[in-house]
Amino acid sequence: MRNKRSVRGKRPWREGDKHFKCIEKKLSIVDECLVRGNRGVVPLKLRGAVLSMIHAGHQGIERMKQWGCEYVWCPGMNKEIENICRGCLMCNSWASMPRKDKRSVWPKVVRPWERIHLDFLDFENKIYLLVVDAFSKWMEYEEVR
Ligand SMILES: [Zn+2]
Structure with a gap:
């Protein structure tokens, strides 16, 4: 990663301080973007848009969490994903499909x-x-x- 800096003492976030405080050691700034490890931290203003993008494929809760956790992070993301999927008919149709038989x-x-x-x-x-x-x-x- 290029231009990676620590966030210690800077606190570039405004909301949900308690969520950021407990993971402060995992946060850094890369090219003026706040990141957690290799995942971009989604700003509050973009949270709805990013979650909509992740949800676009209607893959269900587990796939949506898996994809989201690979690229982005925001406080309470898994809970928000669960709420979105539980209210979606298409995502729920995945949950009711039988699991692939490993045999x-x-x-x-x-x-x-x-x-x-x-x-x-x-x-x-x-x-x-x-x-x-x-x-x-x-x-x-x-x-x-
Ligand atoms: Zn859906």
């Missing part, structure tokens, strides 16, 4: 031909049966029609 990942194979994958291939008016070894990725094929 759908193929188990690891340790030797050739332990597991094979089969499929048909339609190529130039001919049908082939494809066999792929999961271990070596070796492929065999046979014309079946």
Whole structure:
């Protein structure tokens, strides 16, 4: 980072002093912007606009928090994100979707031909049966029609 300075003794914030006071050691000024680590501190005036930008994809609470926490910070940000998402039909539709089944990942194979994958291939008016070894990725094929 260029032009990074400490905030000690400067207190460039005006609101929510108690929130800033307890994280003062993590704050710095980079190119005249207040940052917390690598995250930009969102000024009070821009908080609504920034939260709207984060919310634009309607990804739900967890994704919105994840994305937001990667780039920006402001006091009470997670609580504001939760309030926004709880009042949004689109975000709530994500919450009601079933979670991805982790068992759908193929188990690891340790030797050739332990597991094979089969499929048909339609190529130039001919049908082939494809066999792929999961271990070596070796492929065999046979014309079946
Ligand atoms: Zn939403």
